[in-house]
Amino acid sequence: MSEPATTPMAVDPTSRSATIAAKKAWRDHLAQGEAKPAIRIGLAASFTAETLVPFFGAALLAEGTTAEFDVGPYNQLFQTCLDPQGTFHGPCDVIVLLWRLEDLMLNEINGFLAGDQGVLATATEKLAALAGAARQLRSGFSGMLVVGVPPYPTGIGGGLLSLHNAGALGAFHRALVGQFVDEIGRIDGVHLVDLDAMQRHIGLATSFDPRHWYLYRQPFSDGFLNTTGRQLARIVLASRRAAKKCVVLDADNTLWGGIVGEDGIDGIQIGDEFPGSAFRDFQKLLLGWRNQGVLLAVASKNNEADVWEVFDKHSGMVLRREHLSAWQINWLPKAENIPLIARALNIGTDSLVFIDDNPMEVAYMRDARPEVTTILVPSEPAEMVAAMQALTLFDQLEVTDEDRKRADMMRAERDRDVLSAQINHTDFLQALDLKVDLFRAKTEDLGRITQLINKTNQFNLTTIRRTLDEVRELANSDDWRLYGLRVTDKFGEYGLTGVIIAKISLDRRLWTIDSLLMSCRVLGRGVETALIGAMADDARAEGAVAFAASFIPTAKNALSASFLPDQGFSPVGGQDWHLDLAEAPGIPPHITRVGADAGPGRGFDAAAN
């Protein structure tokens, strides 16, 4: 409970005390001579990268990760990319490549500043070569690869600040950075660390120490190195641990200024004027997290009516009730509300983050629920957003569609549960207004389809796993049909919820179902039958008369064992089943087939066909 109330990373990385503390922390760590580090990180740069190590190392240590660094020989980026094993003294978990424009294309920069536009072509070639080297490294190295975006040039001496070419240097830098980011973006599985953005963030003057440059040829200030080290630590850590799933927020003096129970809805501060504007910006940040897949919840000691009045009626609010995935608004100790919220969201309490402005609430929560990460809101409202942005708890390297839709899909499911409790099952199914889109997979669908093929275990008839390349081959073949299934109802989307792969016989009369898998969230509402019904419509239209299928039992797919007989298939021995399409089920009446592949005459009651 003696933990500091603010997060370590919130301290300004460029302050002298921060850089000195980081160096000391790293020195102390080395002096302890600890056992095996958690990760080995190879650093290769076009400048002296040794000075980055204490800051990178200390930032990892601050989050509980020990690292060992292996710095490649000075300015040997290409050699490192072609032969990482030869460069580093042992296998690396992570390789970081950093470079500056001044180190790789000083002649081109000076030529450009002297008015020679032709040097851009040479610079472009050098960029392409570097990107090519990174691509080579990516294919020859199985660990995490991080490549730096070069900062604005500083160490080029003479003429830097002259008025007529200051803009030109900026143009040169912008053009090359844009090109480089494009080229690297075409390589799968490379992460960028944007030294340019960081330099902008802390300021060019703060990033460059002319004394370090002239005395030690060290282009960066300690402040810049600390900023970069922390950012690299965030990137590495994001790949090694899951982001927290939900943030539980206090309301008074956290989501708005003031106490709604005492100040009334007109007395609280939330809106365009300070301090309300700071709280508003914090709410915008929270909405941004929600769009990344983080669920928002409220735990407040208040009368529910008072809190909802603010959420529903106050014009200054950015967050509305529909953005919340769970809440406990009562007079219980907040630590007691935590497991209730966790259970409502079906997640562990250790994936919760609790944010409150009251140091006593924070202390109680840390004591009662140490597995919850508890954050104290800064007492200075102007510092709220920066402090929250510095949190690494929700860091994710990639945001998927599923992440973006998570909170909305959970809300839709909750609304369905509410309706289902109110009426009988048949009326419920009718009320849902289910629409299924059984579609022939296109290029943009293949990634998600491959993901589903490889991670679905429970409702999966044959559990055949395939790579993206293998899936692509099937999609392009005339002898195979690769289908995706999307389901929506009046409450919202269920997303991509099924994949079916069928092989067509030589005489085109038999379709053999190679794979059939569905997401559990869409089961039990007739979609299983709609699936077979829709596929039967397509197959008949192409002259097929029968389906063949197999069920291969595994430890996990008992859920799908009755699917084939339920849909009218007959057993033919062993694991094999058969369905005469003349006897195939139709799409259930409460479900409509939609989408580009629904075609005329389809999407209606089977009796109409």
Next chain:
Amino acid sequence: MTTRVAQVFADVLGISPALITDETSPDNTPQWDSMAAMNLVVAIEDEFDIRLSTAEIISMRNIAIVKKVLRTKGVADD
């Protein structure tokens, strides 16, 4: 000032303050390499709240000279 200087150097170089004398220099102290030199400058400036010029940095070849420079910048000899 002698104790504070010794403590700063001991911290940055990772050696005992008892080993720091007026003669301590990069020539007789392997830990005092060019990377340590950069860190020493930052540490001294922070400890004594001063800013060193490049001429002063280049001149500080041993502890005795460090103390001389600090005195010229008004750091008391206590």
